[in-house]
Amino acid sequence: MIKQYEIVIPEHKRGFHLITGFIEKNLKDLQGTGTVNLFLKHTSAALTINENADPDVASDMDYSIDKLVPENDPGYTHTIEGPDDMPAHMKSSLLSVSLNIPFSNGRLNLGTWQGIYLCEFRNHGGSRRIIATVHT
Amino acid sequence: MIKQYEIVIPEHKRGFHLITGFIEKNLKDLQGTGTVNLFLKHTSAALTINENADPDVASDMDYSIDKLVPENDPGYTHTIEGPDDMPAHMKSSLLSVSLNIPFSNGRLNLGTWQGIYLCEFRNHGGSRRIIATVHT
Amino acid sequence: MIKQYEIVIPEHKRGFHLITGFIEKNLKDLQGTGTVNLFLKHTSAALTINENADPDVASDMDYSIDKLVPENDPGYTHTIEGPDDMPAHMKSSLLSVSLNIPFSNGRLNLGTWQGIYLCEFRNHGGSRRIIATVHT
Numbered sequence: 001m002i003k004q005y006e007i008v009i010p011e012h013k014r015g016f017h018l019i020t021g022f023i024e025k026n027l028k029d030l031q032g033t034g035t036v037n038l039f040l041k042h043t044s045a046a047l048t049i050n051e052n053a054d055p056d057v058a059s060d061m062d063y064s065i066d067k068l069v070p071e072n073d074p075g076y077t078h079t080i081e082g083p084d085d086m087p088a089h090m091k092s093s094l095l096s097v098s099l100n101i102p103f104s105n106g107r108l109n110l111g112t113w114q115g116i117y118l119c120e121f122r123n124h125g126g127s128r129r130i131i132a133t134v135h136t
Numbered sequence: 137m138i139k140q141y142e143i144v145i146p147e148h149k150r151g152f153h154l155i156t157g158f159i160e161k162n163l164k165d166l167q168g169t170g171t172v173n174l175f176l177k178h179t180s181a182a183l184t185i186n187e188n189a190d191p192d193v194a195s196d197m198d199y200s201i202d203k204l205v206p207e208n209d210p211g212y213t214h215t216i217e218g219p220d221d222m223p224a225h226m227k228s229s230l231l232s233v234s235l236n237i238p239f240s241n242g243r244l245n246l247g248t249w250q251g252i253y254l255c256e257f258r259n260h261g262g263s264r265r266i267i268a269t270v271h272t
Numbered sequence: 273m274i275k276q277y278e279i280v281i282p283e284h285k286r287g288f289h290l291i292t293g294f295i296e297k298n299l300k301d302l303q304g305t306g307t308v309n310l311f312l313k314h315t316s317a318a319l320t321i322n323e324n325a326d327p328d329v330a331s332d333m334d335y336s337i338d339k340l341v342p343e344n345d346p347g348y349t350h351t352i353e354g355p356d357d358m359p360a361h362m363k364s365s366l367l368s369v370s371l372n373i374p375f376s377n378g379r380l381n382l383g384t385w386q387g388i389y390l391c392e393f394r395n396h397g398g399s400r401r402i403i404a405t406v407h408t
Contacts, residue, residue, distance in 0.1 A: 004169050033276050039238050041247030043187040048365040051315045056350035063347050064362045075199050078192035090200045093184040098236045100370045102311050102403040111313030131238040177383030179323040211335050214328035226336045229320040234372045267374040
């Protein structure tokens, strides 16, 4: 059985943001066992799973991805939308926009230390839309 | 309900190539709501979602991934298949070979600016095979 | 139809380890056609698909990811759990903890050269748990 929802995430500033609770709230009628696919309909942000306890992990991931894909690289040609744009595209592909998570007994079956992150790579990315598809 | 197809992508030169239309054509009997998994059966290419409008994004992604995983790194030991081979493996894991995309009302539910890319990391990769599994 | 299992992977040393046979053994009642989602419930390890033949590929991927996300980067603030910890988180997001694989006629439909890797990024990561969800 398939259910599909659109979830709109309000604008977040550039960086990594835990959205586990927000996603769970928007999937509140999960039942039984299956998987949910979260698909972010954007090309300059991403979804990832990571440590949910220490806020330093979020800022260190942001630091690390900025270092991997730096702004103002003279090799870029797609620069018209600003120095944060092309790096945001590359980061989006590196971390991915499509995330599958299992659920069991109606609850996301994440590890104790796992949370869902919205990775916002633009300085002013606006709100972000997710298509959540639940397979049971 | 499950449907599964093998899709053969003709040889593309090294680089990032939009294949959204090609994939849609090969999934032409999509119906209703669900997800499709596209699984590339190779270890030196990848599938990703990214910006579908400016061809410079494709070439900048290629530039960026080449910089992240350079050829002729003296640290590699798996060099017998040529300088493009080991970097191709690493790039394939970074961008992934397995991609899940939702569909709604029989159409892929991509964002306005999203397209599906074949990322070809070999100089002469040949044709590439995808297993498409549709869940409705 | 959905089946879900927890699979416990015994401790592996830091590095990339082929676990295809181990996973197949634990999914031994696969039937028909569908996909399996493998979800690793940890934030300092990952699952990926890559070349299954030459052990040098595993060591070169380990070398390459260590170079991309180095230890002892003075920019990290999350350092209390040791120098391997924060890089392990970032590597986990780069390679991902959630992997979808198609199966056909009761067998994983991998390419000839593809294998499933456990990527262990901690020096002493302990055993690792996977939730396997089979959709047919």
